[in-house]
Amino acid sequence: MSATIRDRRWYSGIFVALLIVLVVAAFVIRWRMDTIKPDAVGDKPSGAFIYERATDVLADLLGNEAPHPVDSAANDEVRRKILARLNSQGYDPDVQDVTSCVSAEQTCARVRNIVALREGAAGGKLILVTAHYDSVPAGPGASDDGAGVAILLETARLIGQKPPGKNSVAFLFTEGEEAGLLGAEAFASRHPLAGRVAAVVNMEARGTSGQSMMFETGSHSGWLVNAFASTSRQPSANSLISAVYTLLPNDTDLSVFKERGIQGLNFAYGENFPLYHTPLDNLKAVDPGSLQQQGDNVYDLVDKLMDADLPDGDAMGSVVYTDILGTGMLHWSTLYGQIAAIALVLLFAFASWRLRRFDPYGGRSVLFGVLGFLVSLVVGVAVAYVLNYAQSAVHGTTNAWHTSSLFNRLFLWSSVLLVVVSLQRLLARKSSPVGLWIGMGWAWLMLSVATCFALPGISYLFLLPSVLFVVCALICSRPLTDDGRYMLQVPPALAVFVVVIPAIFLVEIMLGFNGGLGILVMGGFIGVTASVILPFAQSGNATRVYAYVTYVGLAVVVVSGALSFRAPAYTAQRPQPLNVMYVQDDHGKALVAAGTAFNHPPESVLAALGPDAALNNVFPWTDSRFYTVAVPTAALPPARLTILNTTNVGGSWQVTARIDADEHASMVELLIPRAAGLQAIEVDGNHLDYSTSTRDHNPFICRGASCNGRQITMTLKETGHEAIIAVEYRQLPEKAAAVARARGNLATARSDGNQSLVLGTVQL
Numbered sequence: 001m002s003a004t005i006r007d008r009r010w011y012s013g014i015f016v017a018l019l020i021v022l023v024v025a026a027f028v029i030r031w032r033m034d035t036i037k038p039d040a041v042g043d044k045p046s047g048a049f050i051y052e053r054a055t056d057v058l059a060d061l062l063g064n065e066a067p068h069p070v071d072s073a074a075n076d077e078v079r080r081k082i083l084a085r086l087n088s089q090g091y092d093p094d095v096q097d098v099t100s101c102v103s104a105e106q107t108c109a110r111v112r113n114i115v116a117l118r119e120g121a122a123g124g125k126l127i128l129v130t131a132h133y134d135s136v137p138a139g140p141g142a143s144d145d146g147a148g149v150a151i152l153l154e155t156a157r158l159i160g161q162k163p164p165g166k167n168s169v170a171f172l173f174t175e176g177e178e179a180g181l182l183g184a185e186a187f188a189s190r191h192p193l194a195g196r197v198a199a200v201v202n203m204e205a206r207g208t209s210g211q212s213m214m215f216e217t218g219s220h221s222g223w224l225v226n227a228f229a230s231t232s233r234q235p236s237a238n239s240l241i242s243a244v245y246t247l248l249p250n251d252t253d254l255s256v257f258k259e260r261g262i263q264g265l266n267f268a269y270g271e272n273f274p275l276y277h278t279p280l281d282n283l284k285a286v287d288p289g290s291l292q293q294q295g296d297n298v299y300d301l302v303d304k305l306m307d308a309d310l311p312d313g314d315a316m317g318s319v320v321y322t323d324i325l326g327t328g329m330l331h332w333s334t335l336y337g338q339i340a341a342i343a344l345v346l347l348f349a350f351a352s353w354r355l356r357r358f359d360p361y362g363g364r365s366v367l368f369g370v371l372g373f374l375v376s377l378v379v380g381v382a383v384a385y386v387l388n389y390a391q392s393a394v395h396g397t398t399n400a401w402h403t404s405s406l407f408n409r410l411f412l413w414s415s416v417l418l419v420v421v422s423l424q425r426l427l428a429r430k431s432s433p434v435g436l437w438i439g440m441g442w443a444w445l446m447l448s449v450a451t452c453f454a455l456p457g458i459s460y461l462f463l464l465p466s467v468l469f470v471v472c473a474l475i476c477s478r479p480l481t482d483d484g485r486y487m488l489q490v491p492p493a494l495a496v497f498v499v500v501i502p503a504i505f506l507v508e509i510m511l512g513f514n515g516g517l518g519i520l521v522m523g524g525f526i527g528v529t530a531s532v533i534l535p536f537a538q539s540g541n542a543t544r545v546y547a548y549v550t551y552v553g554l555a556v557v558v559v560s561g562a563l564s565f566r567a568p569a570y571t572a573q574r575p576q577p578l579n580v581m582y583v584q585d586d587h588g589k590a591l592v593a594a595g596t597a598f599n600h601p602p603e604s605v606l607a608a609l610g611p612d613a614a615l616n617n618v619f620p621w622t623d624s625r626f627y628t629v630a631v632p633t634a635a636l637p638p639a640r641l642t643i644l645n646t647t648n649v650g651g652s653w654q655v656t657a658r659i660d661a662d663e664h665a666s667m668v669e670l671l672i673p674r675a676a677g678l679q680a681i682e683v684d685g686n687h688l689d690y691s692t693s694t695r696d697h698n699p700f701i702c703r704g705a706s707c708n709g710r711q712i713t714m715t716l717k718e719t720g721h722e723a724i725i726a727v728e729y730r731q732l733p734e735k736a737a738a739v740a741r742a743r744g745n746l747a748t749a750r751s752d753g754n755q756s757l758v759l760g761t762v763q764l
């Protein structure tokens with residue numbers, strides 16, 4: 001029998017040590033992700049990207065930090081500044097000035113993309129570096145995507161100072177990204193340079209700080225990943241983020257190029273997500289470390305690609321990749337991963353067959369090892385589900401997890417660890433450590449094989465620890481002392497900590513605690529991380545050690561849980577998104593609206609609305625109900641649709657009409673009832689397809705100053721139906737403005753922001 005009392009003590013020592021290492025590793029890894037110190041300027045080589053310069057550029061672009069959405073006077077000013085800088089850098093920038101529409105968003109706008117080209121010696125293919133220079137209507141977009149624009153300008157300046165490379169580089173400043181990727185769509189479908197694009201490097205932000213992550217690639221961008229791996233000083237990138245990102249509804253300009261099979265890499269930082277798309281995405285909030293890291297990532301990569309051989313399409317290959325705690329990157333092709341996973345299984349089978357003589361309980365311990373993994377995974381998810389349920393029950397249904405991310409995190413981690421570790425004690429009874437360890441190894445190896453084939457993006461999480469399981473198993477199966485054999489079972493656990501813990505925090509950054517999915521994925525991964533200490537969980541004589549661990553764990557659960565529950569729902573740093581609307585109809589009636597049953601307005605806002613405030617239906621085309629109060633009309637001018645021409649073509653009606661709106665209008669929206677049988681809308685050579693729509697009201701959205709006077713041609717099955725025409729102004733009349741002020745600093749506008757909407761009708 002190998003499991004003597006002495007052995008068990010040994011094991012419980014390792015058990016506690018591993019648990020401590022897990023917790024400390026989690027703290028250190030999280031701290032490293034949060035803290036990015038930009039190099040001091042003096043430490044940078046000449047010709048390198050320097051965040052101070054980019055910050056100066058950004059401050060100049062933002063001016064008074066007004067929002068600058070697509071086709072607005074404020075964005076005209078931003079464009080003027082970008083063009084002036086490019087000219088002063090010796091470029092001859094070109095402006096692509098077109099109307100662009102995207103069917104998926106039912107949106108059109110006039111966009112003006114700025115393109116500056118640095119022709120390479122070879123002509124031919126080019127590297128396209130992109131960022132968007134419009135913001136959402138609610139905020140100045142200092143990080144999204146002002147920082148990207150500033151980095152793009154600095155990259156252009158630095159590249160312009162170097163002799164031309166082998167390949168050409170084009171710098172593309174798109175407009176209308178926030179309105180639906182309109183600028184990128186116009187470039188990719190119509191710009192003369194589009195056909196030469198070999199690779200796209202895009203910059204974005206989904207917050208105001210944090211690591212600049214390489215979070216998305218094209219389908220066969222392995223070659224670009226290799227280039228990034230060789231240039232990045234502190235890489236933050238893995239194929240898991242790419243896989244998670246596809247779960248999010250977000251899109252960036254890179255999506256437009258990916259749809260066309262063009263390869264590319266996407267960079268963004270995403271901490272402080274509550275500030276994203278709000279007025280607080282301002283210059284002050286931009287983290288200099290994030291700016292420096294994003295600038296380094298992009299400039300160094302473009303610098304390398306300028307002189308690289310650019311392969312075509314599939315030759316680039318699909319890859320699995322991950323950074324190792326920001327120190328470097330591992331990457332391999334999906335095919336190699338699959339071959340390696342199978343080879344590892346064969347080697348592990350051989351080693352575990354040789355190890356069987358150290359397992360006095362035969363196959364049962366191995367089975368318990370596999371079971372231990374599955375139980376840890378399932379229990380992790382279950383505990384997360386229960387915590388989420390409890391938060392929802394206490395706080396109401398939405399945004400159940402409140403503002404203290406530290407205590408939310410501690411509460412989740414300590415709860416999962418406590419339950420998983422307690423169960424491990426039960427499972428480890430009457431099992432041999434070696435058998436449990438082999439079973440655990442089998443679980444990781446089997447998941448390696450499964451993910452390498454089914455979900456290669458996340459396979460590195462299982463493949464890398466599996467390599468250590470196999471190496472250690474092979475060494476263990478040779479003649480060794482028992483102590484030596486036990487020590488050799490530790491490295492795979494450490495590999496799991498290094499590889500899986502960062503992934504848990506990335507899921508937290510990308511999916512957050514609220515919304516259901518993120519918390520379950522985190523719970524499952526925490527359980528899986530803890531599973532690897534099962535082989536050391538033998539109770540033996542060390543009951544007191546376990547008792548202490550349990551007491552400490554319980555104390556952390558109780559304290560962090562209490563603080564997590566008691567944290568305020570919103571703070572000035574994590575404000576509630578709450579837009580205020582003034583809505584006026586064509587019967588002389590008007591109302592102010594703020595908040596819904598699900599996004600309940602703060603008391604101060606309800607008080608400002610007045611005692612008559614109640615949940616009401618505001619728009620005829622949706623069931624959404626808002627807190628509203630009737631107000632005197634501010635008599636804002638409505639938009640008009642003038643029918644110019646109606647002809648019958650092959651049984652359907654072609655209705656050509658002109659939109660007339662006040663010069664201050666920022667958006668005009670048509671809502672065409674289903675009965676009219678809308679098939680398509682043509683706008684200045686763009687085609688919006690509605691033929692498969694089943695909506696009660698089909699929207700057509702025109703954004704920006706150029707909506708006034710715009711002609712559209714609708715293809716309808718029937719004429720004579722009444723459509724709604726809405727026009728938007730950014731200014732709020734006095735009563736609505738007072739409600740907006742009443743939000744204080746715990747709530748703020750987001751995305752489309754505060755709006756005045758004037759509704760009217762038109763006979764089609």
Ligand SMILES: [Zn+2]
Pocket residue numbers: 132144145177204205
């Ligand atoms: Zn953006």
